[in-house]
Amino acid sequence: MRGTPGVRPSKARLPPAYAAAVRRSVRVTLAATVGFYLFLYGFDSPVAATYALFAAVAMAGLSHIPGTGRQRAATLLPVVPACWVLITIGTYLSVRTWSAALGMLVVGFVLAFMAVGGPRPAGAAPGLQLMYILPSFPPYVPETLGERLVGATVGLALLILAEAFLLPDRVPGVPYRELAARAADRAGRCADELASAPYTLGDTALRAVRELSGGLRSSRVPEAERPAGPGVRARALAHTGLAARTLLGRLASLPPPPGGPAETGTWPDVLRAVRDTCLETASLLRGRESAGAARSRLQEARQALSEGAEPGATPAGLRRHAAVLEVADAALAMATAAEIAVRGRAAPAPAPGRFWYARMRAPQLWWRRLSGHAGQRSVFFQNAVRIALALAAARTIAGLDTLPHGFWMLLATLTMTRTTARETRSTVRAALTGTLVGAVVVAALLALTGTDTAVYAAALPPLMLVAFTLGPVKGVGWAQAMFTMVVALVFAQLAPATWRLAEFRLLDVLAGSAVGAVFGLLAWPKGAHDELRRSVATMLRSAAETVVATTSQLASGGTRAPVATSPGHRSLQHALIMAESAYAQYRSEPKALDTPNDPRDWQAALLSGHHTLWGADRLLVPPEPTVVPPLPPEPAEAVTRIGDRVAAGMLLVSARLDPVGDTPGTPAAVGARDFADFADEPPGAPRPYYAAVEWLESLMTDVERITGTHK
Known part of the structure; x- marks a missing residue:
């Protein structure tokens, strides 16, 4: 049939999910089957063949390392020696059931807990678990350790080559550095617009600010691009994104100038310096060399602005003055963090409080991340304990009952244990249905074919292609059905098999499930839902304490030494880390059908913690020892009262977030604040008063965003 003249027929394209699954399926099938057939039929080594196949399947089929093929290949290179260690430990501990189970408890916890290192270690952990599980079952044959290591090494090497060079993936998304660069660009344009009449942002600019700020949320960034690692550059890049979001928010809410020549002062020059710094930061993030001249000019302009407002400035002018200082501080923080992210350092040396990580080495940062999560309030710790106990129990049961192919039981436990009981139940139901269907097909195939291994050898590659294509897309039921058929064809080539192999597979999956x-x-059957509410409540209580301590010190004045951080910084920072990790897991968990949309803005809650830290440090940590006079009585009483009001709002939200006795979806009633506290300045209020009030008002706005009462 002829088409319409002048119209080219469209080519049928696979949906993106299927296209990605096909590419990955080809890579894992090629790596697994080449190693398997090479050792089984070329060198007559069933042991090496088994480990070659399962090493490739474990690290590409069972693991979910994010990123492109080349990114996964780079992640897999350091995994090879880890696999050697795990196979060796598993081989020697398999001598007794109790030693194998104890090893499973320790190895299971350590590997699962490595998820604190970010998406890549978390994605590789399930495959590494299998590298211990496979050799930890009888027979106890340490003399085959060499064959096991050779087979696993060849399988991993083939997989790395396939990931790096075969069917390259499209880039999964915009790199985070580019997202931060775009935000910096937009911030520069906004600062330029605000530096000249009419000194406000138009609707188009405000929409762009909201879009770019939202695009930096971790939930909207592909896993492979999230700066979630413990290293200096990853921490600095995450800091860059937070500072960029803060800067965009401060620019969007910058109060208009009150007018008059006395109100203009130096702040337009500061905003132009902010513009130049933002553009310089964007250029640096995109890989272009930058001398940091714009940031130096901004530091000088910011210092001049901080020394005092123009003589004769009205209270409204002082408010504008304080707000511009906040903008300048956010721009400097973004520029410094970006330089650390790109170069691993910053010149001049960054402030030790806000950029505490810049002077630490990688082992120190890893230890800080691990020790910070070594407690029952961390979702990473909870998940590690859950999976370690489940795997150790499964290994004990499999050893005591001497289940045939007992490692299938542990594999089922590993792949079907989820972070919530509800999700585990639905996963197990689908998995058992899929396994039953696959077992029926396998039983029929084995009964009809018998011991003709040529049939199984010919059927294995196409079956693996289908299995690793449909499984990731169709879900756990399809994955278990297809994987049941794959392992049956593998073991039917390793030793004579009957239809009872399908029975063993079904029994093991049932027990593991x-x-x-x-x-x-x-x-912890509810996963991260309750933990998120609890950790955010703890963070808000800590933030409230920091607000009260900060306003009290500002009101009383006194001599302040150049300490590294403000009071309460360490406890608030730790509470914020716990809340961020709980939020990351919460985003990955399916929501209940009766509450599909959470009315709380958890991202605003996390930003309020960062804003509390940064504002307190800026107000209380001077660059050098200084004597700060106390505020006059009326401004001192006002700033203390406003600080108490903001802290009370945080405590009220914290109380409403208590998982016990709260009705989900009920917002905390903190929206009815008295704006007169912010708008009516007491007579004789000095500049530090306005800086504090500007910070407190932004915190109250954050609190209202958490509960959805901000307009």
């Missing part, structure tokens, strides 16, 4: 369901029910 039961163990996973039990521990999913007993150990």
